[in-house]
Amino acid sequence: MPKNTISGSKKKLSRTKRSPKPAKTIGILHSGTKGKHDKEIANLKKYLKLAGYSVPKDVSVIGYDDMLLSRLSTPSLSTIKQDTKKAGRLLVMRALEGAQHGPSERLPTDLIIRESCGG
Numbered sequence: 001m002p003k004n005t006i007s008g009s010k011k012k013l014s015r016t017k018r019s020p021k022p023a024k025t026i027g028i029l030h031s032g033t034k035g036k037h038d039k040e041i042a043n044l045k046k047y048l049k050l051a052g053y054s055v056p057k058d059v060s061v062i063g064y065d066d067m068l069l070s071r072l073s074t075p076s077l078s079t080i081k082q083d084t085k086k087a088g089r090l091l092v093m094r095a096l097e098g099a100q101h102g103p104s105e106r107l108p109t110d111l112i113i114r115e116s117c118g119g
Contacts, residue, residue, distance in 0.1 A: 039067065045075075056118045060116060065084075066080070077114055080109050
């Protein structure tokens with residue numbers, strides 16, 4: 001699956017009204033996309049609206065972080081939540097131990113479905 005093309009999305013979306021295949025132009029596969037963090041997706045939602053797309057009617061979007069912004073935006077943003085405090089403590093602990101390489105540790109995540117995915 002190709003990487004998202006969210007960076008530069010404003011410029012790409014400005015061309016979508018003239019494009020015969022706008023979804024391909026902005027890097028959206030099928031009817032949805034995801035981003036690195038909620039703020040990035042909030043910006044993408046704004047540009048999708050400017051290009052005439054409706055979230056979630058035309059495109060479903062999901063972020064990562066569960067920032068306050070995701071709950072307050074319209075439509076509210078679906079997101080993946082992770083314990084960032086625990087992740088930060090683990091990162092600092094490994095750095096203090098001098099661990100440069102080694103097995104990575106997976107932390108649990110929660111999928112939070114909101115309006116941006118039809119929830």
